[in-house]
Amino acid sequence: MDIEKKKLLVLLSVLAIAVIIGTIVLAASSAEDDESDNGCVQMFGKRMLGEVNRWRMRIRERGSQFIEVSDEFKENVIEIAEGDEDVQDLLNDGYNITNVRPIIKVVVEGDGSVEARAVEAIIWLEKDEASHGVAWVDLDEASVAKIVILTRTVVKP
Numbered sequence: 001m002d003i004e005k006k007k008l009l010v011l012l013s014v015l016a017i018a019v020i021i022g023t024i025v026l027a028a029s030s031a032e033d034d035e036s037d038n039g040c041v042q043m044f045g046k047r048m049l050g051e052v053n054r055w056r057m058r059i060r061e062r063g064s065q066f067i068e069v070s071d072e073f074k075e076n077v078i079e080i081a082e083g084d085e086d087v088q089d090l091l092n093d094g095y096n097i098t099n100v101r102p103i104i105k106v107v108v109e110g111d112g113s114v115e116a117r118a119v120e121a122i123i124w125l126e127k128d129e130a131s132h133g134v135a136w137v138d139l140d141e142a143s144v145a146k147i148v149i150l151t152r153t154v155v156k157p
Helices: 002-031 039-044 046-065 071-082 085-092
Strands: 096-108 114-128 131-138 143-151
Touching: 071 085, 071 096, 071 114, 071 131, 071 143, 085 114, 085 143
Parallel strands: none
Antiparallel strands: 096 114, 114 131, 131 143
């Protein structure tokens, strides 16, 4: 019985050392990633998350390639957006609508039938290389639900 206890003690010691070494390696790799405040990055490191983000982008890009948006849909969404005072101010300020993409809700019913319809749309706005905006249009309410404007300032020394 003493031999079994010794084997168990050695096995637990090796396991504890492996956990400590793994923790040190993860801490060292996350120390290189100081610019991140994401716990996921601290746990997995930039390399793995970079790969995950590349796959996400591929899925998004390829997913939107398969959805053909009619001119009628685009015109309807743009008409709703242009009716919004804030969007109108942006357009008057020099922003241009560069893209319209639907947000599609897909519902699978109990009998297996599938219903898909556009519930919202996203409008991309651009003013110049440094000013971009996105407007979410609620198609059921025929109104703009949210606008986000991003402005990048580049300072050259």
